[in-house]
Amino acid sequence: MVLKAFFPTCCVSVDSGLLVGRWVPEHSSAVVLAVLHFPFIPIQVKQLLAQVRQASQVGVAVLGTWCHCRQEPEESLGRFLEGLGAVFPHEPWLQLRRERGGTFWSCAVTHRQAPAAPRAPGEDQVMLIFYDQRQVLLSQLHPPTVLPDRQAGATPASTGGLAAVFDTVARSELLFRSDRFDEGPVRLSHWQSEGVEASILAELARRASGPVCLLLASLLSLVSAVGACRVFRLWPLSFLGSKLSTCEQLRHRLEHLTLIFSTRKAENSAQLMRKANTVASVLLDVALGLTLLSWLHGRSRIGHLADALVPVADLYCLKIHGLSSLWRLFRGKKWNVLRQRVDSCSYDLDQLFIGTLLFTILLFLLPTTALYYLVFTLLRLLVVAVQGLIHLLVDLINSLPLYSLGLRLCRPYRLAAGVKFRVLQHEAGRPLRLLMQINPLPYSRVMHTYRLPSCGCHPKDSWGALCRKLFFGELIYPWRQRGDKQD
Amino acid sequence: MEDERSFSDICGGRLALQRRYYSPSCREFCLSCPRLSLRSLTAVTCTVWLAAYGLFTLCENSMILSAAIFITLLGLLGYLHFVKIDQETLLIIDSLGIQMTSSYASGKESTTFIEMGKVKDIVINEAIYMQKVIYYLCILLKDPVEPHRISQVSAKPRLDCLIEVYRSCQEILAHQKATSTSP
Numbered sequence: 220m221v222l223k224a225f226f227p228t229c230c231v232s233v234d235s236g237l238l239v240g241r242w243v244p245e246h247s248s249a250v251v252l253a254v255l256h257f258p259f260i261p262i263q264v265k266q267l268l269a270q271v272r273q274a275s276q277v278g279v280a281v282l283g284t285w286c287h288c289r290q291e292p293e294e295s296l297g298r299f300l301e302g303l304g305a306v307f308p309h310e311p312w313l314q315l316r317r318e319r320g321g322t323f324w325s326c327a328v329t330h331r332q333a334p335a336a337p338r339a340p341g342e343d344q345v346m347l348i349f350y351d352q353r354q355v356l357l358s359q360l361h362p363p364t365v366l367p368d369r370q371a372g373a374t375p376a377s378t379g380g381l382a383a384v385f386d387t388v389a390r391s392e393l394l395f396r397s398d399r400f401d402e403g404p405v406r407l408s409h410w411q412s413e414g415v416e417a418s419i420l421a422e423l424a425r426r427a428s429g430p431v432c433l434l435l436a437s438l439l440s441l442v443s444a445v446g447a448c449r450v451f452r453l454w455p456l457s458f459l460g461s462k463l464s465t466c467e468q469l470r471h472r473l474e475h476l477t478l479i480f481s482t483r484k485a486e487n488s489a490q491l492m493r494k495a496n497t498v499a500s501v502l503l504d505v506a507l508g509l510t511l512l513s514w515l516h517g518r519s520r521i522g523h524l525a526d527a528l529v530p531v532a533d534l535y536c537l538k539i540h541g542l543s544s545l546w547r548l549f550r551g552k553k554w555n556v557l558r559q560r561v562d563s564c565s566y567d568l569d570q571l572f573i574g575t576l577l578f579t580i581l582l583f584l585l586p587t588t589a590l591y592y593l594v595f596t597l598l599r600l601l602v603v604a605v606q607g608l609i610h611l612l613v614d615l616i617n618s619l620p621l622y623s624l625g626l627r628l629c630r631p632y633r634l635a636a637g638v639k640f641r642v643l644q645h646e647a648g649r650p651l652r653l654l655m656q657i658n659p660l661p662y663s664r665v666m667h668t669y670r671l672p673s674c675g676c677h678p679k680d681s682w683g684a685l686c687r688k689l690f691f692g693e694l695i696y697p698w699r700q701r702g703d704k705q706d
Numbered sequence: 707m708e709d710e711r712s713f714s715d716i717c718g719g720r721l722a723l724q725r726r727y728y729s730p731s732c733r734e735f736c737l738s739c740p741r742l743s744l745r746s747l748t749a750v751t752c753t754v755w756l757a758a759y760g761l762f763t764l765c766e767n768s769m770i771l772s773a774a775i776f777i778t779l780l781g782l783l784g785y786l787h788f789v790k791i792d793q794e795t796l797l798i799i800d801s802l803g804i805q806m807t808s809s810y811a812s813g814k815e816s817t818t819f820i821e822m823g824k825v826k827d828i829v830i831n832e833a834i835y836m837q838k839v840i841y842y843l844c845i846l847l848k849d850p851v852e853p854h855r856i857s858q859v860s861a862k863p864r865l866d867c868l869i870e871v872y873r874s875c876q877e878i879l880a881h882q883k884a885t886s887t888s889p
Contacts, residue, residue, distance in 0.1 A: 651729050
């Protein structure tokens with residue numbers, strides 16, 4: 220297999236030294252994490268690498284040599300570099316060379332042990348893949364399909380070669396802690412060697428967040444304890460609580476706030492994104508609420524539509540039931556409540572006479588009541604439709620993952636769907652050079668992956684059941700959730 | 707090494723296939739689709755504006771004309787950014803994977819990369835669509851959920867063009883299989 224050398228773009232113009240990184244034998248790829256400069260003491264280098272290996276569980280080792288010199292190396296330098304291979308035994312030993320100011324590189328791979336099977340010529344080719352270390356470190360790969368039986372802590376080496384590269388860079392943070400201004404025994408070049416990135420505000424916020432979270436979490440637990448007490452379960456307050464959508468939203472927000480201010484740290488990146496999205500959602504909610512309040516304050520109060528439907532609907536409902544029962548009387552049948560079916564029945568003459576009279580009266584009054592019912596139902600449907608629309612809008616705003624969308628907009632390399640390669644300038648006889656860039660996640664997948672769980676406003680009844688209820692005059696509440704108590 | 711040949715697609719339009727052989731293990735195929743023709747653009751714009759003018763004479767509302775201009779502009783921008791594909795590229799790198807890029811007329815590029823470990827094979831598949839038989843290049847994956855991925859969807863080249871690409875890809879895949887079995 221062709222040997223793939225992943226080389227960070229920040230080390231392209233550094234001085235000569237040793238290549239430090241990880242060798243992945245399954246994919247025949249060498250991930251170079253940093254360049255170690257001369258002069259160094261081999262014992263200290265080996266100690267540092269053992270430290271990093273133990274802390275990060277990544278098999279970091281010296282992979283080879285990097286030579287960035289003016290022209291062809293002299294004999295002594297050549298032999299010195301070869302000699303290093305004996306000090307740091309690694310199989311295979313990679314030698315990368317670049318001339319100062321030149322575009323093309325030359326790579327050589329030496330195998331110390333004699334290969335078991337005879338190798339075909341040209342098999343020791345090297346392919347150079349440049350990657351941006353900072354972006355790969357910060358980005359998070361989203362695999363296209365996640366098998367349901369795969370555990371969360373599966374070993375990355377069993378997955379694709381690119382996932383192994385991302386994993387290696389992400390876990391070797393300890394190696395990137397030392398920078399050029401440190402007085403350590405070894406001098407490394409990597410993406411942070413010009414100085415560690417940090418922000419005073421972020422550090423202060425981090426220090427302050429501990430006690431603040433503790434205080435707010437205790438306050439919130441007090442509030443939820445008060446809310447769960449027995450007083451609210453008694454009839455008037457529980458009725459109000461289930462009817463007003465304000466109370467429901469308050470409950471929802473209380474849950475969100477408890478999540479945000481919980482003192483447990485987020486275990487993995489998905490939980491962290493969820494927390495961040497919840498914070499953004501709460502802030503948006505507050506902002507929208509304040510805007511709405513200020514707008515309402517400026518206008519006169521919106522009048523409330525009087526609901527005259529209920530008595531009319533009851534009348535219509537009664538009438539329809541009466542009509543259907545009297546119609547059954549005509550046919551000589553009766554509704555058997557015990558068996559829930561229609562049975563035959565023999566009526567007396569006077570029963571039939573009264574029944575016919577009442578049936579005629581109800582039938583001729585039917586158009587009037589039906590028309591009243593139609594008008595009021597249409598009005599109510601309008602109100603219900605508007606209410607449903609508002610509910611949908613509220614749900615949408617609640618479940619929108621604002622932080623993730625913002626991240627995708629401003630720092631697209633953080634959410635990666637994959638990688639893309641670009642072939643750099645190539646000369647025959649030289650190794651192939653590729654540039655690996657991060658392919659950001661499309662917006663639809665961001666929404667799908669990071670959606671916050673919504674209130675679940677799926678209507679309880681299907682369209683057919685809704686139409687049946689409308690015809691028989693039963694009242695409809697299409698926005699009622701599945702778990703709500705009946706009226 | 708680079709060479710260019712011209713083929714024709716199933717509708718008779720001209721397609722240009724550019725092949726670049728970077729190394730024995732890396733090849734790139736670039737298929738350029740026919741450009742947006744001025745004739746069809748003019749025809750669509752004239753139809754929309756005539757219809758808008760007809761509505762305007764009926765309703766005497768000048769908003770219709772501005773709306774028609776707006777719609778035409780937005781529609782053109784949307785078409786160039788989301789629908790009209792300028793060029794499709796297939797980059798196949800031995801032991802790394804296969805990358806398919808579509809570049810749209812507005813400059814947008816959408817890339818998909820499939821790792822070599824997931825690729826089972828590349829085949830030419832034929833599909834019967836209404837009264838036409840269309841050939842397309844299909845990448846078979848080892849993934850049980852989505853077993854195949856279609857490449858070069860928008861430019862529909864004829865069989866001769868596909869055969870060229872297919873042969874080169876099979877050479878690389880065969881080479882990759884041979885080297886992956888040996889340690």
